[in-house]
Amino acid sequence: MSIARRIPKLLTAASVAVLLSVAGAGLAGPASGATAAAAEAPAAPSARAPFFNAGGVWYLYQTNATVRVDLRQDSAGQLFGTVSSGNTVGTLRDGRVDGNHIEFTVGWNHGPVGRYTGDRGGDGRLSGTTVDLTNPSSQATWFTERTF
Secondary structure: OOHHHHHHHHHHHHHHHHHHHHHOHHHOOOOOOOOHHHHOOOOOOOOOOEOOOOOEEEEEEEOOOEEEEEEEEOOOOEEEEEEEEOOEEEEEEEEEEEEOEEEEEEEEOOOOEEEEEEEEOOOOEEEEEEEEOOOOOOEEEEEEEEEO
């Protein structure tokens, strides 16, 4: 085979190698023997992964109350659980950890709905603000002593 005929084949092979190295192996088909299920695996979520786990029992110190928090966190950063302050109890309606940010909404048994937002500081502690969504003029700041 002449060198003139081999150059296009070499260029094609080199082009494919460059494309795969730039785009990643995701463009390559499954290896022989791979199952169809492995080839159809779902893509990773586009949201940022949680950088910390807020699960467990911990206390949130508001300017107007102390809140006991009991949370579970899934691998996507979604939060589930309950809170209490004295004889008042609440259930998380929604919540998530996104990077160093945390937010959750609590439906309290006596009516108010608290929206908590905060961030994890360099010392690992959480701090933020809360607002009563049923009475937005009712707001407080909060922090944790626990590190995350």
